[in-house]
Amino acid sequence: MGPQAATFPQLLARLAAERPGGTALQEKRYGIWQPLSWSRYATRVNDFAHGLAALGIRRGDVVAVLGDNRPEWLITELAAQSLGAAVVGIYPTSIGEELMHVLSLARVRVVVAEDQEQVDKLIRLREEAVGVARDPPLLVNTVVYYDPHGLEQYDEAFLAEFTAVEDRGRAWAGEHPGWLDEQLAAASPDDVALICTTSGTTSRPKLAELSHANLLAMAEHLTEVDPIKPDDRYVSFLPFAWIGEQMLAVACGLSRGLTISFPEDAATQKADLREIGPNVMFSPPRIWESMLSEVQVRIDEAGWLKRAVFSWGYSIGDAMAERRIHGRRAGGIGLLYRVADAVALRPVRDQLGLARIRRCYTGGAPLGPDVFRFFHAIGVNLKQIYGQTEICGIAVLHRDDDIAFNTVGTPIPETDIRIADDGEILLRSASVFRGYHRNPAATAEAVDAEGWLHTGDAGYLDDRGHLVVIDRAKDVLTTADGTPFSSAFIENKLKFSPYVEEAVTFANPDGVMTGLLTLDPMTVGSWAEHERLSYTTYTDLVGKPEVYELIAEEVDRANADLPENIRIRRFTVLHKQLDPDDDEITRTRKVRRSVISNRYGDIIDALRRGAPSVAVHSVISYQDGSEAERRLDLRIFDLSSYSVANGRGRRPVWSGRR
């Protein structure tokens, strides 16, 4: 039986039979890694599947999971799939309308929620839905939770504890012997296994249906390029609602038998990552960017000797990376590199938890070429993945010996790529999704009759056959002289600064480029401390003239790497960070340009006019739903007459200082 013919529950059963005692999942609880063996895992899946059946879930239904990464998440996913149902993952930070949208659209009746916080959200949602006509209606009638703390006093009849549902499942199994085996036998690889919300930078998230066959074909093709060994380790800390996490933890995990580790708590994530030392990792750019920021902050706090050693080691590592990514041998610097690696690079990798990494991936959004280069210089084999939820997250990938920082690589096996006449990237493979849930019109728009997936991204193939993605097709801009360019390209140049967290750039009709920036409070805060600059809040910090000078220098530096006609002329620093709760950015941290353009229209307009400052009335919505308003003046910085003070050299990549 080849993997293509199997479903996830069948794969789990096979692993449970082949290595019953091997560790499938481990979670750090009470300070200790607590393992769950493949056979225990399979038993719990069985019990919970029966429990779901007892709750009325049948073939074709959808079960939602709302919570952080825990073994229960995967148990629910596999249990739902065992009886022919699918699972939809919801980002645990989702609130209100967003939550309502997914739950009602997928006709979800059973939600598995993590804890009191999530249960409270669902109780409120149910209360709000009473008596309100809604199409489709909210059908949630059972909420299963797995962290009972604080829920002891809740007497809502629709609440049930996870282990109680497992117990109920065992009883139900006794009354219906053989039922689950029938369901497993009736399963087809083309059943929907997983529903992923699309990131929705443009509109409300759509629900993409992925079948077992889709996901397993993807795992097969990815591991053909980059093999994964059964004893490889993987740390799962990004939301399972994101296709990238499902891709490695579930699809590759079950087809190759990876051991998945769950960190204890968000606060211990870095320490736990370091303890496990994963062999393979897939994270969106923000994780890599924050790792670089962390290195920058810590190197800047180190003594001169450490700085000097790292500086030397980094230059050797950089030269070595240049050879490696083009598939060339180390040659003359091989010995030198070993020394540099031992004294400067390996310790940094170890601090980041990347000491054992064989391959790691970035995807979901473009990563700045300079950040990319940094990781290769310290000896981390970071590769770009290009794909979409609609093609199981991956279609194009860098090969180990053929990496270019400005491309996304070449298609994985059995994947066709074509550039349409209007420049749109089209993809076709066995991993192209079944369609959007209850939305055939959108499906027909996304996949044409010949099976090509229309990505909505603009790009081209370079002379080496690598795909270069410019941007979302509708975001591609042209300069006054007609060359196409991407605002994401400029934004990434800006975001390469350790101090800039997010950047949104605007091309104005008169050809002037302007930018709206937000800052990274950690790096700017540490810089301010170093400069003996006192501040209270983020808003206070970004209003400081010194900070504006700092950022002006950073923007000027980014400009130096940009062609003349797309350099940033004017910028301002926004008084707040972009927040997914304000809809300004998606849960996977992609900027929603339309929201930004609407909400900050005045600021963008003032930037275009070149006003010296702009007044903002900001309405801030808090997590508890309350709102507050205040007025501020944002300074607009004009770079046309700006030049960096004399004698200020360029800072190295790995440091925020000169």
Add this chain to the structure above:
Amino acid sequence: MLTRAYQHTLNSSTVPVGQVLLEIENIELRFGGVVSLQDVGLTVAQGHIHSIIGPNGAGKSSLLNCISGLYRPRSGSITLHTGDGSVTHELTTLAPHRIARLGVARSFQNIELFTNLTVLENLMLGRHVHMRRELLTSMLWLGPARREEIAHRGLVEEVVDLLELQAHRHRPVGSLAYGIQKRVELGRALCLQPALLLLDEPMAGMNTEEKEDMARYVLDVHELAGVTVILIEHDMNVVMDISDRVTVLDFGRLIADGTPDEVKRNPRVIEAYLGAGEH
């Protein structure tokens, strides 16, 4: 163990909720000629957060010290109820360590932790009163001593989880931020499995955000662990938000006692606490 529910109860009092847990009657405390407490009497019910407020020098900490046995009042009585509420202990005649064994745990206004020990070690020290192995067995780390320590560690880890101290578990307490040290101190008192928890200004010296965090932990301790709390706090907002009952002291005398709403409306409280004429 599949369930994520806690396996240990942190509240060791078996007095039914709502019944009297602690009775203070007419106590008087003097330091030489200075009267610190006079004629103070109050009743703490099981399952309440009972706050004691008052201006500086009103005698709040002195009252707490009387309960925990550090000070001995000249007259009056302090009675702790245990069992089903019918067993009584007169605390004014007991030594502090005996009172601790009855389940009265406290945190101090100034942090009193071992700064060179880790968070975990400090918390394990909170289990000391419950450790039964003799010196030799413990020193040789024999089977029983080892099993005992593992069992205690299980409870300590639940406290770590409740107070979200995971990231700091192995760090020396001295290297931690002030707010976290305060939380560790609360944790150590909890590790005693208290029947009554005395918190002396757990939010002193904190900014609004840290205060809110700490208030949430105190509420968690109260709601999740069911521990009765006597809380001394300066911040009126916090006190009125989280308390079931409030007692107000001024110059060693009790001037009000009631629910937060009653106390807020009491003219003597407004005068003493908020200053006459300002309202």
